[in-house]
Amino acid sequence: MRAIVVDDELLAMESMSRMLTRHGAEVVAAFQNPLEALNSELWCEVDAAFVDISMPGMNGIELAARLQSKAPLLHVVFVTAFDQYAVKAFEIAAADYLVKPVRAARLEATLERLRLHPRQAVAAAVQEAPPTLACMHDLGIDRGDGRVEEILWRTSKAKEMFAYLIYERDRAVPKEQLQDLLWPEVDADRAVANLHTTVYQIRQTLKSAGLPVHILYAGGRYRVDLGGVKLDCEQWEQALDRAVADMDEGRVFRLLLDGYRGDYLQSEAYLWAENERERLRIKWLQCASELASRLEQSGLPADAIRLYQEIQKRFPVWESSYLGLMRAHGQIGNVLEVKSQYAKLVRVLEEELGMQPERETTRWYEAWAASRSYTSE
Amino acid sequence: MAKIMIVDDAAFLRAMLKEILVQGGHEVITEASNGEEAIEKYKAFRPELVTMDITMPIMEGTQALQHIRKIDPEAKVIMCSALGQRQLILDAIRSGAKDFIVKPFQSGRVLEAVSRTMLG
Numbered sequence: 497m498r499a500i501v502v503d504d505e506l507l508a509m510e511s512m513s514r515m516l517t518r519h520g521a522e523v524v525a526a527f528q529n530p531l532e533a534l535n536s537e538l539w540c541e542v543d544a545a546f547v548d549i550s551m552p553g554m555n556g557i558e559l560a561a562r563l564q565s566k567a568p569l570l571h572v573v574f575v576t577a578f579d580q581y582a583v584k585a586f587e588i589a590a591a592d593y594l595v596k597p598v599r600a601a602r603l604e605a606t607l608e609r610l611r612l613h614p615r616q617a618v619a620a621a622v623q624e625a626p627p628t629l630a631c632m633h634d635l636g637i638d639r640g641d642g643r644v645e646e647i648l649w650r651t652s653k654a655k656e657m658f659a660y661l662i663y664e665r666d667r668a669v670p671k672e673q674l675q676d677l678l679w680p681e682v683d684a685d686r687a688v689a690n691l692h693t694t695v696y697q698i699r700q701t702l703k704s705a706g707l708p709v710h711i712l713y714a715g716g717r718y719r720v721d722l723g724g725v726k727l728d729c730e731q732w733e734q735a736l737d738r739a740v741a742d743m744d745e746g747r748v749f750r751l752l753l754d755g756y757r758g759d760y761l762q763s764e765a766y767l768w769a770e771n772e773r774e775r776l777r778i779k780w781l782q783c784a785s786e787l788a789s790r791l792e793q794s795g796l797p798a799d800a801i802r803l804y805q806e807i808q809k810r811f812p813v814w815e816s817s818y819l820g821l822m823r824a825h826g827q828i829g830n831v832l833e834v835k836s837q838y839a840k841l842v843r844v845l846e847e848e849l850g851m852q853p854e855r856e857t858t859r860w861y862e863a864w865a866a867s868r869s870y871t872s873e
Numbered sequence: 874m875a876k877i878m879i880v881d882d883a884a885f886l887r888a889m890l891k892e893i894l895v896q897g898g899h900e901v902i903t904e905a906s907n908g909e910e911a912i913e914k915y916k917a918f919r920p921e922l923v924t925m926d927i928t929m930p931i932m933e934g935t936q937a938l939q940h941i942r943k944i945d946p947e948a949k950v951i952m953c954s955a956l957g958q959r960q961l962i963l964d965a966i967r968s969g970a971k972d973f974i975v976k977p978f979q980s981g982r983v984l985e986a987v988s989r990t991m992l993g
Contacts, residue, residue, distance in 0.1 A: 631901045770928065771883040774955075778889070778977050813956060813975060815982075848956065 497610060498541060501526040502533045502559065503548035503575065508596070512546055515598065519607050530554040539567040544591065544610055551578040573609050599840060622655055627709050630728045632776075633758025635659055637705060638728060644757070647705050650697040653678050653690070658698050659761055660797060661711065661720040662727070663769060668717035677768065729776060736783060745787060749799065752784050753806060788820055797824040813848050815841065819857050826864055834864065875991050878920035879904045880911040880937065881953065882929045890924060890953075890978055897984040908932025912940045915948070922990060923950045924974070927961050935965045942969045949990050953978075 499521050503509040505526065506528060513523045524542055527533035530551050539545075545563060549556035560572040564598040571591035592606045635642035635655065649655040655677055661669060675687040682690065695711055695718070702709050707722035732755050739747035760773040784807050791800040801824045807817040818841040825833040838853075838861045845851045852858075879898050881887045884906070902914050903918045905911040909932045911925065918960045923941065927934040927940045934952060941948045954974040962973050971990040 767928070771886075774883060774976065775885055778885075781977055811977065814977070815979060849975065851982075854985075856981070 497521045497543045497607065498524050499544045499546060500524055500533070500536070500538060500542050500548045502528075502530060502556070503546075504528050504530070504551040505548070508548065508575075512598065515603055515762065516607075517601065518544065519600075519604055523608060528750070530556070530559045534559060534562055534566075539563060539570060542567075542570065544571040545574060546573050546575050546594075549574050550578070552785075563651060573606055573610075617769045626724045626726075627706075628664065628726050628727045628728050629707070629709070629722075630757065631659075631662065631761055632728050632732065632756065633761075634763040635662075635761070637707060647701065647702055647707075654694050654697040654701065656764070656766060657694050658701075658711075658720075659764065659766065660768065661718060663761075663772065665720055665722060665727075668714070668719040670717050672716075728757065730755060733776070733779065736779070740783065745790070748783060748787055751802070752780060752787065752803065756780055777810070781807065781814070785816060788817075792820065792824050792827070812844055815845075815854055815857060818853075819860060822861065822864070824855075831868070834861075875899050875921045875987060876902045876918075877987075878902060878911070878914060878918060878923045878983045880906075880908070880923060880929070880934070881926040882906050883926075886953075886976070886978075889940070889973075890983065893978060893980045893983050894987070897987070899987065908934060908940075909938030911937045912944070915941050916944060919945075920973050921949065922987060923948065925952050925970070926967065927952055927958060927987070935961065935968055938965055938970055939968050951986050952985055 497520070499516055501509055501512045501516070501523060503526075509526050509528060513526050516523050521544075525538050526537060527536070530553055534554070545560070547556040547560055551559075556574055560574070563570055563572065573592045573594060575594045575596060577596045577742050591610060594602060594606060604695040627640065628638040634644070634646075635658070636646055638644050638833045647655075649658075657674060660674070660677060671688075672689060675682075675684070675691055678694070679687040679690050695713075698711055702711075707725065709725050710721040710723060712719045712721050732751065734742070735755065736748065736751050739751055760776050762773065763770045779846060784803055788800050788803040788807065789799075791803065801821060804817045804824065807814060808821070811817065818837050821837045822834045825831075825837065838857075841853050841857065843854060853861075874980060877894055879887050879890050879894075879901055881890070881904075887904050887906075891904075894901055902920055903914050904937075905914045907929050911923070912932075915923065925934045925938055929937075938952070939952050941950060950970050952962060952970045954962055954973060955976050962970075965973070971993065972986040974986050
């Protein structure tokens with residue numbers, strides 16, 4: 497382990513350095529002046545800083561805060577004669593906190609802890625968590641804060657080609673196929689030139705977006721290397737399958753209502769994406785229909801209503817959502833809503849398809865109306 | 874019961890439609906994944922009824938419908954479309970389609986359209 501010591505008192509600085517050396521650490525430098533320490537070029541090479549808190553000019557906490565932006569992975573251990581600073585110290589993510597005089601056993605424990613979390617491991621962990629590529633609704637980057645950041649494409653062709661390579665992610669796509677897809681009307685020479693420019697633009701865009709995804713070329717074919725980046729649609733589908741297998745209804749409910757950001761590449765309406773879009777939409781629909789009817793049968797009409805409403809929003813002529821809503825509202829005695837759902841179904845089917853409700857739906861509605869007039873008499 | 878050919882470029886949609894039709898007592902005698910294949914298979918299998926997706930690569934549905942109607946003016950073809958493809962459906966009806974069903978498929982609607990077409 498490589499360390500730097502900062503303490504304005506010469507004796508304390510020397511004593512700390514000696515103790516660290518005795519415990520197997522390599523002291524790369526020791527500073528009495530915090531400003532000088534801050535300006536050192538050595539920070540990127542060390543694992544840990546042992547910093548005194550009360551120093552003139554700049555106290556240790558301020559120094560640590562500024563070091564953190566210089567070397568984000570640095571472990572900072574505060575060394576102080578007063579422990580009232582402890583809370584403040586941990587607010588800026590100190591690795592540890594030593595009270596002077598520092599005892600050998602206590603220092604050994606600190607070093608042990610730092611060895612367990614070496615800088616390299618921290619760096620690896622940071623690199624192991626690349627962002628997620630969003631494909632639901634629109635292409636974008638989710639850096640883990642749940643927000644989808646837009647990718648700024650130079651041209652719509654660059655966006656479409658990247659989206660297509662992502663769609664074909666397990667396959668190397670012949671360049672002729674890309675030319676036919678993107679420039680069907682253009683002669684071959686021109687299409688080749690366009691393709692090269694577009695690949696260049698995609699690479700530039702990926703680089704400036706900080707996305708570790710690469711476009712590879714070999715034997716006349718292009719392939720995308722995701723570099724560990726996950727796709728939101730794949731993650732959603734896997735999570736949903738797992739939740740369904742575990743019969744975790746709460747999780748399925750949340751994945752359907754909050755986890756499904758939108759239809760696959762919906763904003764661009766690419767024709768080649770239509771089948772994948774439809775497949776995911778239908779998967780959503782099947783899960784939602786199944787769960788809604790189960791919620792209804794388990795006496796949870798309010799949750800069932802929430803789900804049926806979402807089904808209806810996404811699939812306006814899917815008749816069972818209307819019937820489901822009528823039944824669920826019937827269960828909680830919401831007479832007006834039962835009637836209005838039936839009226840809405842009749843209207844939507846007439847407007848969209850020139851059709852009438854199915855016999856099953858009408859039969860249920862008539863039976864419900866009849867039982868009501870019977871009880872109210 | 875009808876002997877049916879399903880035409881759709883998406884395998885999972887063909888499978889879903891097949892399940893609905895088989896459960897409704899029909900027989901799916903062949904499938905095709907684009908318009909050209911549909912024409913060839915129509916000639917070879919002579920199905921009593923065809924379900925034809927409107928948007929497909931290579932040759933789209935309405936074009937295939939026109940070819941099939943040339944081969945067999947009595948051909949019974951039901952078009953499959955997404956909601957909001959009203960113009961495409963109207964074009965297909967004008968070209969001789971007997972009925973249409975909307976994706977995602979609802980079992981009742983599919984079987985209703987099939988029996989209406991077989992009777993008519």
